[in-house]
Amino acid sequence: MSSEMTSPLTPMTPPTAADAPLLTLTEKAVEKVKYFASQMPESAGKPLRVFVQGGGCSGFQYGFTFDDKHENDTEFAQGEVHVVVDPQSAMYLKGASVDYLEDFRGAGFSVTNPNATGGCGCGKSFNA
DSSP: OOOOOOOOOOOOOOOOTTTSOSSEEOHHHHHHHHHHHHHOGGGTTOOEEEEEEEOSTTSEEEEEEEOOOOTTOEEEEETTEEEEEOHHHHHHHTTOEEEEEEETTEEEEEEEOTTOSEEOTTSSEEEO
């Protein structure tokens, strides 16, 4: 018989929805954000702000900018990119995924949003 002490196994708890980031960025989106940050000296040290604002064909549109973190923002890291979202936008972005697409229509960030109840043909705006 061994005299080594053993500790009881602690069951691993699966991540909960509360542990999940507010939204996700695909690998391609992360790489494009890093590229844009490297090309824009004014973005140095600033996280990517993802936001929703009124406008567009369907009532709301997505926005992306490098900005300082403000009080009450949700902040998280996605790969090497830090992301901030204001509380108002967070209501519309929970569970969304941001990708970067390049096709015959052009190039840009595309948001797949489970909270959107409709959108328009341009893909840049939505309604909730």
